[in-house]
Amino acid sequence: DSGVTQTPKHLITATGQRVTLRCSPRSGDLSVYWYQQSLDQGLQFLIQYYNGEERAKGNILERFSAQQFPDLHSELNLSSLELGDSALYFCASSRGDRGPTYEQYFGPGTRLTVT
Amino acid sequence: AQSVTQLGSHVSVSEGALVLLRCNYSSSVPPYLFWYVQYPNQGLQLLLKYTTGATLVKGINGFEAEFKKSETSFHLTKPSAHMSDAAEYFCAVSDGTGGADGLTFGKGTHLIIQP
Numbered sequence: 247d248s249g250v251t252q253t254p255k256h257l258i259t260a261t262g263q264r265v266t267l268r269c270s271p272r273s274g275d276l277s278v279y280w281y282q283q284s285l286d287q288g289l290q291f292l293i294q295y296y297n298g299e300e301r302a303k304g305n306i307l308e309r310f311s312a313q314q315f316p317d318l319h320s321e322l323n324l325s326s327l328e329l330g331d332s333a334l335y336f337c338a339s340s341r342g343d344r345g346p347t348y349e350q351y352f353g354p355g356t357r358l359t360v361t
Numbered sequence: 362a363q364s365v366t367q368l369g370s371h372v373s374v375s376e377g378a379l380v381l382l383r384c385n386y387s388s389s390v391p392p393y394l395f396w397y398v399q400y401p402n403q404g405l406q407l408l409l410k411y412t413t414g415a416t417l418v419k420g421i422n423g424f425e426a427e428f429k430k431s432e433t434s435f436h437l438t439k440p441s442a443h444m445s446d447a448a449e450y451f452c453a454v455s456d457g458t459g460g461a462d463g464l465t466f467g468k469g470t471h472l473i474i475q476p
Contacts, residue, residue, distance in 0.1 A: 291463025302462045352405040
């Protein structure tokens with residue numbers, strides 16, 4: 247158990263809909279990262295937040311957005327869903343975002359199926 | 362831009378044999394390097410990392426990896442394979458000096474252990 251929690255574990259929805267994925271980082275971790283894992287694209291970094299502020303962006307679509315709240319949990323919002331958005335979405339957390347102790351701990355993931 | 366190449370999408374070894382999973386990276390700055398393991402239907406677990414200091418790093422479950430700057434490699438080894446090592450292994454790189462980015466992952470290597 248990494249200490250990172252994600253809900254829900256599974257999500258099935260229809261095309262065109264909007265969903266929200268939730269992540270709670272490990273106690274004391276300030277950084278939250280979101281990743282997408284799919285068969286064709288592999289593991290891709292989407293976005294990072296550090297202590298409530300957006301810190302880095304990866305291959306995140308404009309239909310997707312995220313935020314980190316004062317209690318440091320994060321939500322990933324996916325809208326206008328397409329079949330190709332079906333994937334595993336992982337959240338990871340780290341204490342900081344650089345330095346010799348830098349490492350990311352991953353949650354169990356949310357499996358999104360768009361029908 | 363960073364990139365990671367994992368040679369061999371599938372590697373098969375006999376139980377008790379040496380495990381060698383190859384990873385080469387490309388980075389314009391000194392990298393931070395990581396190996397993660399993913400068991401079916403689970404999140405990613407950190408095996409080991411290189412950030413600074415000793416280039417031979419030891420991780421969990423008997424795995425180790427050596428950072429070779431001249432070869433831009435970070436290969437993962439284990440002297441004696443166990444059936445429980447069967448899983449997907451991912452090599453990842455981060456821009457350690459910049460800090461503010463997510464991990465760039467390789468496509469993964471599926472390790473098969475033959476009895």
